[in-house]
Amino acid sequence: MLSLKNISKHFQNKLVVDDVSFDVQLGEIIVLLGKSGVGKSTILRILTGLESNESGSITFNDLPLPAQSVGMVFQEFNLFPHLTVEENITLPLQKVAGKTEVEAQEIARTLLATYELTAQAHAYPHKLSGGQKQRVAFARTLAMQPKILCCDEPTSALDPMLTSTVAQEINKLAQQGLIIILATHDTELIKQMACTIYLMKHGKIIEATTSEQLMKNPEKYPFIKNFTQGGTSDTTNN
């Protein structure tokens, strides 16, 4: 189990994450929902080690979070433009995970086949569509076999058709036992997943539920209901 306890973070005297705590079980999908700037991405960045938390603790099965246990799919994908699709996957495998060239290529080819990217294996990222880039980003991250997968606004660069593909993929990964934590304001995405939803505002979690409970009794979660119906957490919180 992944456990975040009392996590806080300031940026230039502004409190962006305010005493956030939650637990995640293996195979669970967590959605951090909220407008831009409410601290969703910062939580993912703290988990990935790109930012440090000022207070609180992060543990995995009651132990400190092991190195390389968290993978991140970035909003802008951040593929390496000087490397081909296959090299984007094999380079970290060889240089970080210590795989041989042959082992790395084997892993890359399997993942590329899974993500229907075999034909693009030797293409450079600038030749790919948004959806293809995202699949490469997923493949590159998953090749490193993380236990926790963080996705920052995974559908922001995709058309609605591809949103359901992403939702299916995330569901599938969760079924394989991966912990998935998404930061999003895309309410269409959360409708297609069995997930736990945390609505954030001013760095705090202001409401929590599961997608199942939300569907059964939306009135019980006014802030989330309002947000998913196109309003903002601001209007309901006044």
Next chain:
Amino acid sequence: MINFDLLLKYYPLLLAGVVTSLQIAFMSCTIGTIIGTGLGIVLAGKNKVAKLFAQAYVSIIRGTPMLIQIMGTYFILRSFGIPIPALWSAIISIGLNSAAYLSQTILTGITSVGKGQFEAAKALGFSSAQTIRYIVFPQAIRSILPNLESEIVTLIKDSSLASIIGVYELTQQGQIIISQTYDTPSVYFAIGLIYLTLTTTVTILMSLLNKKINYHA
């Protein structure tokens, strides 16, 4: 009038000068690239003390004439009892000078690589050194190469300053030929033409390399 017969007669001296000039240019460029890369990485990094030293080095080198640096290196080393050959003294001083300028080129190259690339590398588990080696430099080289080309061209021309400490590079060999023939126009015409040929060749070669590297951009 240009006396071509005279130039043909003295071509071995000119050729020896060309070899020495190229030696100075490429050796000092190598020193400059190695030290300049280190300085550039330090300047792009977060260690404030190291950054301060790097900035001070760059300021001192950029704020003093290269001629003074060449003579200073040669005579200071000699005053400490280090009998360094004039050629190596020139290579070291020009290389150290080049490092200051190249550090700015490297710094610009590193900062031209998006923050997202550093973050992706870190998230995947690359160390800082691996990030520089495998992710940043292959991308930064695109903006570094054009400036590196200018630096090599400058170094070929600046190698003539080594004559001040008695290095027999191209310009110095020209002076020797002039002292023997008194045909200043012919010799300077030939030297100028040789420098132009060398710098144009470097420009063409670097452009080809630049095109090759930018092929996938």
